[in-house]
Amino acid sequence: MRARDSTHTHTEHAVPGTDGADAVAPTTENGEQQHEEQTDDGSAAPSPAAPRRRGTGRIATAVGVFGELLITAGLVLGLFVVYSLWWTNVLADREADKQGNKVRDTWAQEEDGEPAEFDPKKGIGFLHVPTMSKDEILVSKGTSTDHLNDGIAGYYTDPVKATLPASDKNGNFSLAAHRDGHGAKFHNIHKIEKGDPIVFESKDEWYVYKVYAVLPETSKYNVDVLSAIPKESGKKKAGKYITLTTCTPVFTSNYRYIVWGELERVEKVDEERTPPEELR
Amino acid sequence: MYGWIWRRLPGNVWIRALISVVLVLAVVYVLFQYVFPWAEPLLPFNDVTVDDQ
Numbered sequence: 388m389r390a391r392d393s394t395h396t397h398t399e400h401a402v403p404g405t406d407g408a409d410a411v412a413p414t415t416e417n418g419e420q421q422h423e424e425q426t427d428d429g430s431a432a433p434s435p436a437a438p439r440r441r442g443t444g445r446i447a448t449a450v451g452v453f454g455e456l457l458i459t460a461g462l463v464l465g466l467f468v469v470y471s472l473w474w475t476n477v478l479a480d481r482e483a484d485k486q487g488n489k490v491r492d493t494w495a496q497e498e499d500g501e502p503a504e505f506d507p508k509k510g511i512g513f514l515h516v517p518t519m520s521k522d523e524i525l526v527s528k529g530t531s532t533d534h535l536n537d538g539i540a541g542y543y544t545d546p547v548k549a550t551l552p553a554s555d556k557n558g559n560f561s562l563a564a565h566r567d568g569h570g571a572k573f574h575n576i577h578k579i580e581k582g583d584p585i586v587f588e589s590k591d592e593w594y595v596y597k598v599y600a601v602l603p604e605t606s607k608y609n610v611d612v613l614s615a616i617p618k619e620s621g622k623k624k625a626g627k628y629i630t631l632t633t634c635t636p637v638f639t640s641n642y643r644y645i646v647w648g649e650l651e652r653v654e655k656v657d658e659e660r661t662p663p664e665e666l667r
Numbered sequence: 668m669y670g671w672i673w674r675r676l677p678g679n680v681w682i683r684a685l686i687s688v689v690l691v692l693a694v695v696y697v698l699f700q701y702v703f704p705w706a707e708p709l710l711p712f713n714d715v716t717v718d719d720q
Binding site for chain 1: 668669670695698699706707708711712713714715716717718719
């Protein structure tokens, strides 16, 4: 109605100066009207829609909580990976260093003439495998999980008892260590090739073994690999062997990875503990 | 869930944020110290020995 009035006056006067002002006025009035209508709609909207929204709200909350639980589960799994691939290594390396230092201290003590208590559970020596790792690996008795979790290599007592190199008898010096986590001492076992040296360092001797066979995958029940004459490695005669076992493929333990070596020579440890040429 | 916890924390935003961080660290500590060491041997990721059992 107003708009019609204004156009009416506007045609009567026909003054160009007021034309613009008149033309603006109705549009603003229209705009305000539209605005009022919109706010009316807006304020009217919640009352009929409210119950519906409360219903969907409950579902939305449930979905939200479910989503948050999924995110939480993902984060926990992620943390578990951090735990098993990093934190257990930190703990195990710390523990292995501590135990290794203790063994070296005991050796030094014995050198000085003081009798020291010998406990194979605390360590009998160190394994050096240059192609696998630059670090030395403490070797001690037993292959229980708790024991291996200290970041050491354990020699088997069960199901087949390992023959220790120091015993000077024919047999198999069988060892196990972790592939991932807990020090991951045998992580790079796949880098060992035929002909590579494995050196075991005891208080008085360097036992230099040479790798002659690798079995990249075998059943975890295959205890024959530990036998005194490991037939699968191709040996038929008694000898002084070393066997490294760990799990494979990396990050799982579906199978076992086996590396066999044979004793090549034994060197006396000198005053400075000069390593054999394989380690230089 | 997290919103619910957040609304129940006392103090202003900064204090709430601080408490949240402490809570998260506490959860991580409990996981690393107790839950994961318990769960790990139950999972088939780290058996390295050959065994006849």
